[in-house]
Amino acid sequence: MTYNFNEIEAKWQKYWAENKTFKAENNSEKPKYYVLDMFPYPSGAGLHVGHPLGYIASDIYARYKRHQGFNVLHPQGYDSFGLPAEQYAIQTGQHPAITTAENIKTYRRQLDQIGFSFDWSREVRTSDPSYYKWTQWIFIQLFNSWYNNDSNKAEDISTLVSVFSAEGNANVNAVCDDDVEAFSADDWNGFDTVKQQEILLQYRLTYLAETEVNWCPALGTVLANDEIVNGVSERGGHSVIRKKMTQWSMRISAYAERLLQGLDKIDWTDSLKESQRNWIGKSVGASVTFNVIANKANQSHKIEVFTTRPDTIFGVSFMTLAPEHELVSQITTPEQKAEVEAYILATAKRSERDRMADVKTISGAFTGAYAEHPFTKEPIPVWIGDYVLAGYGTGAVMSVPCGDQRDYDFAKHFNISIPNIFEGEDISEEAFSDKEKTVIANSDFLDGMNYKKATKRAIFELEKIGHGQGKTNYRLRDAVFSRQRYWGEPFPVYYVNGMPQMIEAEHLPIKLPEVEKYLPTETGEPPLGNATVWAWCTETNQVVSNDKINNTTIHPLELNTMPGWAGSSWYFNRYMDAHNTEEFASKEALNYWKDVDLYIGGSEHATGHLLYSRFWQKFLFDKGEVPVDEFAKKLINQGMILGTSAFVYIYDGGFASKEADSESDSSKNLIISKGALELIYKHLELFHDLWKSNPQTKAEILTNYRIDEETFIKVKDLYNSLLVASGNLGFISIAWLNGVFPARPIHANVSFVNSSDELDIEAFINWREEYKDAEFVLEDGVYKVGREVEKMSKSKYNVVNPDNIVADYGADSLRLYEMFLGPLEQYKPWNTAGITGVHNFLKKLWKLYVGEEGLNVNDAEPTKDNLKTLHKTIKKVQEDIENFSFNTSVSTFMIAVNELTVQKCTSKQILEPLLVLLSPYAPHVSEELWNQLGNSESISTAPFPEFDASHLVESSKNYPISFNGKMRFTLELPLDMSKDEIEKTVLAHEKTQEQLQGRTPKKVIVVPGKIVNIVG
C-alpha cells in the first residue's frame, strides 16, 4: 500500500465536514480558547501560497489546543465589502454581490482543500444584511453617546441633555469639538430643536463635520493619500484638489489615552505596539498664549502655541507659524506682505512628500509682526516657516533656538539671536536638547532648576498670569467614517432640516439599495445618489421611493456608505454567536468566550484595523455590551511569503550580416542561458578578439587572458554555439562590441522551471508566441534561468497557486512546507522545488507504519531508544508550538521518523502517540493512520502525549575537549564522574598529550555535562 494522499485527504475532509468535528459549543465544561485569523478579503484572484501561511499556523495552534483539552473556537469568514468588487462592477456592470459570492466560493474551495479545522457554522460576511444590521446598530450607539472625561468613559447622550437643561455646559468635562460655545440652562432650553441638535453633534462619538479631503472631480470621488501620485490620481492621472466636505467622523481621539494605556496589558508584538504608540503620539507640555503687539490698525491678536518644554520659555527669541495659519494674513505688516505671500504660494506648490523629504533646506519669511513675551514683555519677531505643520498642535511654535535643533538652524539661517538659557552648556555649534542634563539659567524665577522642576514652575507661573496651562497633546486625529462608494454598509440615517436622524434599531437593517450605475452621479453625489428608492418614511418605517420625499414624513436617506474598517472592527465578537437575530451576540456567549486568545495576521493593519477595533471594543465595554475592553490578548504577525521570479535573457544587440556590420531585427531573438551569459560577461574581451580573429596561439591566449585550458574550451564552445545560433537566425554572427554585451532579462513563468532552474523551452515558447522562432543558447545541454526574490505578483509571473501544490503533493505536504520555510514572523521566499523534502518525509512516515502487506504496527515492547526518540520529540514539539516556532518542529518530526526507521520500530506504544504530535501539522495522514491503528474516534481530540523526562536520562556524555577554546576531539565519559576525575582522565588521554606537545596546561576548565577546555 502506498501513500495515496489525494484519496486520504478527500476522505478525511469529507469526514470532518459530515461529523462537524470542529464545531465549537458555547456551553462546555472545558476551558475556552479562541484562535482567530485576520478577516480575509475575498479577491477575484483567489489564494496564492502566501495567503494560507498564517491560517496554517493558527490551525496548528487550534488543533494543539484541542489535544490539550480546550474547547476551541476557530472561526472564519469574509470581509466582503470593498473596493475591488465595486471597481469590477463599474467596469462590467456586474452586481458586486454576485462577484463577491463567486469569489467567496473559490476561496472556500481553496481553504477546504488545505484541511483547516474551521467551525464553518459560524461563518460571517460583512456584506450580509444580517451582519451589517449590527454594524449599523453599533453606529447608532456611537451617535447616541458622548465621552465624559470625569467618569472617563462613554455615556448615553441623554445624561448630557439633562445636564444642559439643568445647568448649561459650563461644568461639562467632555471630549468635544474645539469651538463649542458656552451656554446656560436657560439658553439651552430656549434653543430650537435644530440648534440643540447642532450642539449635541459637537459632543457625539460619531458626528458630522466639515473635513478637508482629496477630491478628484474627474473620478467624482475622494482619494486616499496613497492613491495620489505626484499630485494627480494614481488611476487615470486626473487632477486632485483639497476640498471641504461634510462627512461622518469617529471621535477616536476621546480614547487616545486609554488606547495608549491599554497597550501595556496586551501581549502584542513590540513593533506593533510601538507603531500604535507613535500613531497616538502623546506629548505632555503646556499651552502658552502670546499676545501680538498691536499694529497700526490697532487690532489685538493672540497666538496660542503648544510646547513640551515650558521650562525653556525664557529662551524664546522668535515665533514660527505654519504658512497656512489663519493669523498670518491678519498680522503681516504691509512692508512684509509681498514676501510672505510669495512664500505661502511657494509652500503650497510643494507636496507634503516634498516638504517631508527635504529636511535640509531652511526656508521662511518674517511677517513684520511682534509678539510679547508673557514674562519679560520683550518683543518677539513672528515668522512663518514650513517646518511648522498646520495639522499638529496649534500650527504655531514658540521657537527656542538654544534648545531645539530645528529652531537653531532656522535662527542661524535668518540671523536671529540665540540666547543661551542652559547652565554650563556650549551652544555655539548646535542646540542642547538633553532634558535630563538641563539646568536652567538666565531665566528669572527658573534659574538653577532642572527640567522637571522648571517645567512645573513655569506652568504654575503661566497659569498665575493667565497665559497658559499644562496640556497633553495627542497626534491621533478623529477618523473620517464616510465613503463615497456603493459597496459598503449604508448608514441608518435620514435627514430632517439638514440634521441627521437615526432610524430606530428595530427597523434595521437598512439594506443597500439597487442602483443602475455604480459611479457617482452627474451632480457629484455618491453612487447611492443613483438609487430611486432611497428615502425614509417615518410613518411606515420603510425605505420608499425618492419621489415621495415631502420633508415632513418622508425624508432623504444618507448617500455615503461606511468604510472598509466598519465591519471588521467588531467581527470577532460576532463569531461568538454568529446567528443571533436579537443581539449582536448574546451576553452568555460574550461572557463565555470573552476575547480572542490568539490573533494572527499581517502587520500592515497596525494602525488601521487594529486601532479602530480596540476603539470600538472600548466603547462597547463602556456601554456594558462586552465584558472586556481589549479584544485580543495575544497577537502575532506572520511574515510575507515572497516569490522566486525566473528570468530568461534576451540578447539586445546587433548582428553582423553580409550587408552590414551591425543590424538588428526585433523578430529575431537570441535567448541566452544564465551561465552562458555569465561566461560571456567574464571573458568579454576574449569573445571580442575571437570575433576579430586576432591571430594568437592557444598558449598566447591562455597567458594573455590568464585562463586555464578548460575555460578556454568552454569559451570556444560557447563562441561556436553563438555563431551557429546567429546563422540559424540568418546572420553571420553577433556584432561583438568591445566591452559591451547588451542583454535584457524578462520574467518567465515560474511553472516552466524545474528544481534545478532548468527551463522547459517548449512550454515557454507556447506561452510567449513572439519567441517561437527564437534561438536558445544553452549550457550543458539545458537552458538555465536566473532567479531573484520579489514580491509575489501576477505581473512577475511568480505566483504559485496552492491548488497545484495540493494536487501534486497533497495538503499535508503544503502545510508542512509552509511551516518548514522558516520562522512564522519572517519574510521568506517560496521555492516550490523544496517541497520534495517534506513530501519525502511523509512518504517515509507512511512506510514506517504501512508495509507492502499492510500495517507494520504491533504490540511489541518499545526499546529504550524508541522511548528516547518519542519523548525528546514530545518535548521539542510541545516547546516549539508554545513558542510558535513551527519550522523547527517539522525538522524534529523528520529526525524522529529517520531514527525510528533506523531502529525498525513497530511498537504501537511509540507510533500511536507520534501521530497525535504530528496531527496539528499534517492532520489528514495522521487521521488516516490513527484510524488504521484501530481508533474509531477522530484523532482531533485525542490527548496530547505526556512527556516523561526519565526516558531522556543519559549515563554518559560525549565531551568536547577544547584547547584554548578550540574543539580538538571528543571523549565519552560517564556523567556521574567528578570534576577532578574528568580532569585527570582527559589530561591522561593520549590525544591530550599529542595536543599539548609537552607543554603544561595553565588551567583546565571542566563544566560537568558540558565541556572541557584546556588552556596553555
Added chain:
RNA sequence: GCUGAAGUGGUGGAAUUGGUAGACACGUUGGACUUAAAAUCCAAUGUCCAUUAGGACGUACGGGUUCAAGUCCCGUCUUCAGUACCA
C-alpha cells in the same frame, strides 16, 4: 531623521542560560538499481591548504569582555518595514 526587525554555506534555515557553528531540508557531485528515464536507496558536500594524518580561516565589518562569543558590551555598515520636521 526617528522607531522596529534583520544580516550565519550555492539556497531556505538550526544552534537552550555564553559551552562541539552549519541540525533538518533543497541543490550539487559520485555510486547502486534500470535497456533508459523517473522514482527509490547509499555516500560526499562551509572556504582554503594537505596524498593521508591533519591544519588554517570562518556567523555583515572594526574593536572589547571571557578559559570560551553567532549569542554579551561599544562603534560602523547594509537590507527590509513603519513613520511624524510632532514643537
